[in-house]
Amino acid sequence: MSEPFVALFFVIDDKILLHKCRLENAEHYAEMRNYPRSHMDVWERHYKSEYHVDFDFYPRGRVIYDMRKEEFYIYYDPCCAKQAMKVRMMLGRRTCKLKCDPNYICNQCKDKERSSSY
Numbered sequence: 001m002s003e004p005f006v007a008l009f010f011v012i013d014d015k016i017l018l019h020k021c022r023l024e025n026a027e028h029y030a031e032m033r034n035y036p037r038s039h040m041d042v043w044e045r046h047y048k049s050e051y052h053v054d055f056d057f058y059p060r061g062r063v064i065y066d067m068r069k070e071e072f073y074i075y076y077d078p079c080c081a082k083q084a085m086k087v088r089m090m091l092g093r094r095t096c097k098l099k100c101d102p103n104y105i106c107n108q109c110k111d112k113e114r115s116s117s118y
């Protein structure tokens, strides 16, 4: 079975840009384990110069781990449900819950939201 991990990811043209770390290197917040960097951090460092848009332009998500419940959670933009499922597969048989999260919505979703509120 593959090593458990926490992570964040971006999805660009069907490609998953995954940044992960082992649980022992994760950030601790009570019983939760989180990837220690923010989407903005990772984006500015690795992708901004290539894509010339802000970090919240593309669909993205995060993998966190609840030590107490021994469960993983994947939070993601609804546009990248398929890719979130692929990330989920990397965790093997471990318990993992997938949830859409408005924190991670992309530019397209924001446009939809804006136009629907008129």
Ligand SMILES: [Zn+2]
Pocket: 059, 077, 078, 079, 080, 105, 106, 107, 108, 109, 110
């Ligand atoms: Zn979206």
